[in-house]
Amino acid sequence: MTVPTSLTGGVLTVSDKGSRGMREDVSGREVLHLLEGMSVRVDAYEIIPDDKDMIKQKLIDYADHRKLDLIVTTGGTGVSPRDVTPDATLEVVDKLIPGMAEMMRLESMSKTPYAMISRAVVGIRNKSLIINLPGSPKGARENLSVLIPALRHAIEKIKGDETDCAQPLQ
Numbered sequence: 001m002t003v004p005t006s007l008t009g010g011v012l013t014v015s016d017k018g019s020r021g022m023r024e025d026v027s028g029r030e031v032l033h034l035l036e037g038m039s040v041r042v043d044a045y046e047i048i049p050d051d052k053d054m055i056k057q058k059l060i061d062y063a064d065h066r067k068l069d070l071i072v073t074t075g076g077t078g079v080s081p082r083d084v085t086p087d088a089t090l091e092v093v094d095k096l097i098p099g100m101a102e103m104m105r106l107e108s109m110s111k112t113p114y115a116m117i118s119r120a121v122v123g124i125r126n127k128s129l130i131i132n133l134p135g136s137p138k139g140a141r142e143n144l145s146v147l148i149p150a151l152r153h154a155i156e157k158i159k160g161d162e163t164d165c166a167q168p169l170q
Contacts, residue, residue, distance in 0.1 A: 007069040007155060009035050010044035010062040012055070014075035014085050015135060019049040027074040027140040031133065034144050038151065040070060050076050055088035063092075063128035069155050071128050072144065075135035077120040085132050086119040093123030093130060097154070100131070104143040108134075111142065122147075129155055 013028035025047050035042055044062055048054050055073070062071045076085030090096075100122035108115030120132035120143070131147065133140040153165075 007038070007040045007152070008067075009040040009042045009070040009072065010066065010068045011035070011042060011046075012044075012058050012062070012071065012073045013047040013135075014050055014055060014073055015047060016049045016082060018047045018075075027133070027135055027137040030137045030141050031072050031074055031144060034141065034148075035070070035072070038148060043068060050082040050084055052084040052088045052091075055085055056092050059089065059092045059125065059130060063125040063130070067126075068128055069159070070151065071130045072133060073131070074133045074140045077118050077132050077134050079117050079119065083119070086121045089121050089123060089130055089132055093121075093125050095124045097122045097124065097129075100147055100150070100154075103146050104133075107142055107146040108139065124158055127159055129158055 011028050011031050013025045015023060017023035018025045028045065028047065032042055032045065044066060046058065048058060059071060062068045073085050076083045101120055104120060105115050105118055108118065118134060120134065122131045133143045
């Protein structure tokens with residue numbers, strides 16, 4: 001199976017205030033910048049409210065209809081009553097990748113004890129990798145940056161790359 005060398009992506013900012021134009025989407029722009037640095041062509045970018053059904057609908061659209069390789073959400077990963085991004089993501093993914101979410105929390109824990117209350121998840125829907133990031137620009141950048149070394153490989157595997165991950169024994 002041939003895996004494309006260029007990747008497509010989508011950024012979904014989840015913010016009640018951002019969706020109403022009451023807050024500038026700095027974290028979404030930070031994610032866009034990081035994806036461009038990885039040579040990911042961003043084909044979708046939207047700001048929506050903290051609404052579980054709307055988040056699910058967008059994730060399904062990005063994965064199933066637009067067939068984006070990488071979908072990154074920012075916002076709604078905490079414990080506030082309106083923080084529902086992980087809940088929506090869990091309802092639409094086929095598989096979880098807990099190691100990626102654990103790495104994000106581990107990286108954040110070196111900077112703030114509040115990282116332990118992050119509920120961000122990473123998972124797969126069909127052939128798309130979905131990553132939940134925090135809503136703060138600094139948190140979004142730090143969390144996505146820790147995953148960058150493994151992202152292309154993960155997406156290649158999700159797309160069906162059958163080459164061995166490990167080096168053959170000599």
